[in-house]
Amino acid sequence: MPQEAPATAAREAPQAPPAKRRDAYFDNAKYLAIVLVAVAHAWEPVMEGSRATRAAYMFVYAFHMPAFIIISGYFSRSFQARPDQLKRLVSGVVVPYVVFEIAYTLFKRWADDDPDYPFSMNDPIYLTWFLIALFVWRLSTPLWRSVKWPLAVALGLAALGTLTPGMGQSLDLQRILQFLPFFVLGLSMRPEHFQMLRRREVRLLALPVLAGAAVAAYWVAPDVRMGWFYRSTSAVELDAPWWAGPLVTLALFGCAVVLAAAFLAWVPRRRTWFTVLGAGTICGYLLHGFLVKSLDYLGVVARYPWLAExxxxxAVTLAAAAAVTLLCTPPVRRVLRFATEPELSWAFRQDVTRLSGRAADASSRTSR
Known part of the structure; x- marks a missing residue:
């Protein structure tokens, strides 16, 4: 009997709930979206003179970042600015922003032969704007969860942003406001909305929608300024009348939501060979820019003009997709953890660190 007591006690002891598995669907979506981001960036130096490439670039730019931001908003729904959440926000967003803002500045100084290019924490260089935007959006989450018509308010702010020249010069505020509605939309979504996108009839409808958008992009490619898709400047700065800003904002939002829905409808639900890469998209996002910028800084396209043929x-498309895939792999994620997922326990009180430990990876797991 004494020998059975430990076993009985073990059976009766409360067991910790099993850790939630990552949702393969969202990891697949994040990976596929980051591939589109990298490919579109790689097209920038080589698309001049090619209407088809410019159209493909415009088509992808219409929805790839909106889709990524919608998912970011969806997984920010539980953010309440608790101390442990603020710790993760600093370690997962602020630290990578500072590290890569410095890294991209140093890279430009060296590769672009511009030794006097200034450091600036309030002027995001290249793709680091997304980190500072995510920081602002997530901090504002409790507000958006409290107001009555969050999406309408966010769209109003985005439209007003297009009427304010020069606003993008500090913290890329123009982009923060113009992409804000997609984050707020993600905050407003529930699991059943994504279930709806996976219905067979929705997936079938998505095909003609995507095809029609591609044809439309080819038709308008020579006449539409890409600045509208970057969302980094006001209407006046794009040589458009002031009233065009709010109208284009609403039109592009509608197009982006429809195309993002069509894209998400075809994301695989099951685990695939690239599902594991969804956890490393921050690495792929932050690192692929060095490769893309090398094409420009080092004059690769000028030296090898066949790349524009x-x-x-x-070749550029395949290389970009392969490169960002490698940059999302677990070994790269482990090596880069000091910059993208630092522990930072030394910088916070012990009670905050303990809370963060219990909630580690909560933002990347399936929402309840």
Missing amino acids: PAGLV
């Missing part, structure tokens, strides 16, 4: 465009 059809065969070269295919």
Whole structure:
């Protein structure tokens, strides 16, 4: 009997709830979206003179970042600015912003032969704008969860942003406001909305929607200024009348939501070979910019003009997709953890660190 007591006690002892598994669907979506981001960035130096490439670039730019931001908003729904959440926000967003803002500045100084290019924490360089935007959006989450018509208010702010020239010069505030509605939309979504996108009829409808958008992009490619898709400048700065800003904001929002829904409808629900890469998209996002900028800074396209020809465009596309895939792999994520997922326990009180430990990876797991 004494020998059975420990076993009985073990059976009766409360067991910790099993850790939630990551949702393969969202990891797949994040990986596929980051591939589109990298490919579109790689097209920038080589698309001049090619209407088809410019159209493809415009088509992808219409929804790739909106889709990524919608998912970011969806996984920010539980953010209440608790101390442990603020700790993760600092370690997962603020630290990577500072590290890569410095890294991209140093890279430009060296690769672009511009030794006097200034450091500036309030002027995001290249793709680091997304980190500072995510920081602002997530901090404002409790507000958006409290107001009555959050999406309408966010769209109003985005429209007003297009009427304010020069606003993008500090913290890329123009982009923060113009992409804000997608984050707020993600905050407003529930699991059943994504379930709806996976219905067979929705997936079938998504095909003609995507095809029609691609044809429309080819038709308007020579006449539409890409600045509208970057959302980094006001209407006046794009040589458009002031009233065009709010109208284009609403039109692009509608197009982006429809195309993002069509894209998400075809994201695989099951685990695939690339599902594990969804956890490393922050690495792929932050690192692929060095490769893309090398094409520009080092004059690679000028040296090898065949890259702007059809065969070269295919090679650039495949190379960008392969490179960002490698940059999302677990080994790269582990090596880069000091910059993208630092522990920072030394900088916070012990009670906050304990709370963060219990909630680690909560933002990347399936929402309840």
